[in-house]
Amino acid sequence: MSRYFDAASGLPLMPAAHRALDAALDHGWADPARLHRGGRVARQLLDAARASVATSLGVLPQEVVFTASGTAALHAGVLGLARGRRKHGSTVVAGAVEHSAVLRAADWAMPGRDPVLVPVNPHAQVEVKAFRKAVRADGVALACLQHANHEVGTVQPLAAAHAAARDAGVPLLVDACATLGAMPPPTAWDVLAGSAHKWGGPAGVGVLVVRSGVRWRSPLPTDESGRWAGFPDVPAIVAAATALEHATAALDRTGPQRSALVERLRRQVPRLAPDIAVLGPEEGRAPHITCFTILYADGETLIGELDRAGFAASSGSACTADTRRPSHVLAAMGAVTHGNLRVSLPPEASADDVEEFLAVLPDAVRAARAAGERAARR
Amino acid sequence: MTTVVEARGVLCPVPIIRLARAAADLPAGSLVVLLTDDPAAEHDVPAWCRLRGHALLSSITLGAEGALGPPAVPGGPEPEAPNRRPGQAMRHLIRLGAAPAGD
Numbered sequence: 001m002s003r004y005f006d007a008a009s010g011l012p013l014m015p016a017a018h019r020a021l022d023a024a025l026d027h028g029w030a031d032p033a034r035l036h037r038g039g040r041v042a043r044q045l046l047d048a049a050r051a052s053v054a055t056s057l058g059v060l061p062q063e064v065v066f067t068a069s070g071t072a073a074l075h076a077g078v079l080g081l082a083r084g085r086r087k088h089g090s091t092v093v094a095g096a097v098e099h100s101a102v103l104r105a106a107d108w109a110m111p112g113r114d115p116v117l118v119p120v121n122p123h124a125q126v127e128v129k130a131f132r133k134a135v136r137a138d139g140v141a142l143a144c145l146q147h148a149n150h151e152v153g154t155v156q157p158l159a160a161a162h163a164a165a166r167d168a169g170v171p172l173l174v175d176a177c178a179t180l181g182a183m184p185p186p187t188a189w190d191v192l193a194g195s196a197h198k199w200g201g202p203a204g205v206g207v208l209v210v211r212s213g214v215r216w217r218s219p220l221p222t223d224e225s226g227r228w229a230g231f232p233d234v235p236a237i238v239a240a241a242t243a244l245e246h247a248t249a250a251l252d253r254t255g256p257q258r259s260a261l262v263e264r265l266r267r268q269v270p271r272l273a274p275d276i277a278v279l280g281p282e283e284g285r286a287p288h289i290t291c292f293t294i295l296y297a298d299g300e301t302l303i304g305e306l307d308r309a310g311f312a313a314s315s316g317s318a319c320t321a322d323t324r325r326p327s328h329v330l331a332a333m334g335a336v337t338h339g340n341l342r343v344s345l346p347p348e349a350s351a352d353d354v355e356e357f358l359a360v361l362p363d364a365v366r367a368a369r370a371a372g373e374r375a376a377r378r
Numbered sequence: 379m380t381t382v383v384e385a386r387g388v389l390c391p392v393p394i395i396r397l398a399r400a401a402a403d404l405p406a407g408s409l410v411v412l413l414t415d416d417p418a419a420e421h422d423v424p425a426w427c428r429l430r431g432h433a434l435l436s437s438i439t440l441g442a443e444g445a446l447g448p449p450a451v452p453g454g455p456e457p458e459a460p461n462r463r464p465g466q467a468m469r470h471l472i473r474l475g476a477a478p479a480g481d
Contacts, residue, residue, distance in 0.1 A: 296391055298391055318416075325417060374390065375395075376392045
């Protein structure tokens with residue numbers, strides 16, 4: 001069976017969520033805004049799902065908005081804060097290693113005005129001093145910082161960043177797409193965004209949480225009730241809530257388990273072949289994501305060879321990207337961008353899976369370096 | 379004497395492989411000029427030098443005429459180049475440090 005080590009790109013639908021989806025497809029198809037029986041059932045399912053997500057995240061149900069994806073939640077978060085704060089400023093401050101969905105929304109929010117990117121250290125961690133200075137500047141509308149980096153796993157200093165933003169009167173959007181369901185949800189934020197397919201829910205459900213009292217205004221037309229517009233995908237939202245409940249309940253088990261397996265990878269992978277570097281800090285990491293630089297290796301060949309050996313992993317190297325541009329995360333860290341290997345473990349990854357991965361990796365590295373050598377001779 | 383490593387027209391990881399191979403044959407203190415037009419090299423050359431203990435003395439942009447991209451037809455559409463996107467040609471000047479084992 002294929003071993004899926006690309007959890008940070010998305011997880012398969014959790015069995016419990018699959019069952020919830022099936023049931024909700026049968027019963028929750030009607031318009032929850034209608035007063036007939038079908039509408040009332042759909043409304044009850046939607047309200048219960050909202051309450052469940054709120055409980056999992058430790059927030060109030062009325063603070064939860066469902067969007068069509070994690071990216072849409074991030075876009076709505078950035079653009080809605082920019083709109084709500086337009087009298088206060090027009091600068092967006094963001095960590096240099098934020099997800100491209102955040103950086104693109106920051107560009108889009110303020111046409112012609114580049115966001116202020118806060119630099120990171122070589123471990124991809126945002127410099128708190130620089131962050132504090134950036135949010136204190138005149139005319140800052142909002143600041144964005146991820147809970148943990150989606151490529152390297154580095155946890156960002158949210159408590160310090162949120163305190164700095166609050167002192168400056170600037171709302172902080174936290175992108176928790178990479179971590180919800182894998183770590184306890186963060187608490188230091190004003191607006192939070194998450195993505196259901198990364199915690200074992202279905203694709204097509206994003207969560208935006210806006211803390212009561214935060215000046216967020218929908219950047220798109222709203223519905224009659226003044227909320228986020230559009231017919232909600234009630235069955236998918238129900239499945240997303242179920243998956244988050246299960247993932248949250250299992251955190252005590254999956255957190256330490258995945259941390260231990262990632263530690264094993266970080267210790268062993270550099271011993272398998274020369275010239276392999278481990279990226280990210282020793283402490284302060286998401287439990288399930290880690291990444292390596294395999295010098296002189298062709299990233300595309302590496303991912304292909306691992307796939308043939310039954311392992312799905314990913315790479316931030318330019319040769320594996322549609323754009324042919326290297327990962328902006330690796331570039332901002334000052335890391336080598338070629339030969340990049342990201343491993344992100346699903347909750348049920350076992351020690352056997354990891355040992356087998358360690359067993360097949362040397363051949364994949366050899367093949368990827370041979371491919372690099374061949375290309376260099378041409 | 380300065381060794382020139384030509385890596386224009388090739389993509390990552392080739393520029394760094396050619397650079398590493400040249401460095402392996404040279405004593406510490408040697409100067410190497412690396413020519414690149416891969417956008418990834420802009421990040422990889424300084425990162426590799428730091429990792430390997432070599433000094434990157436300068437990286438300068440050569441401009442469009444220095445790039446070996448596919449020839450453009452005047453007034454015509456952009457040439458198809460699915461596998462490469464001509465970046466800016468750059469000249470990197472590196473002074474080799476004492477190379478660690480494995481180079």
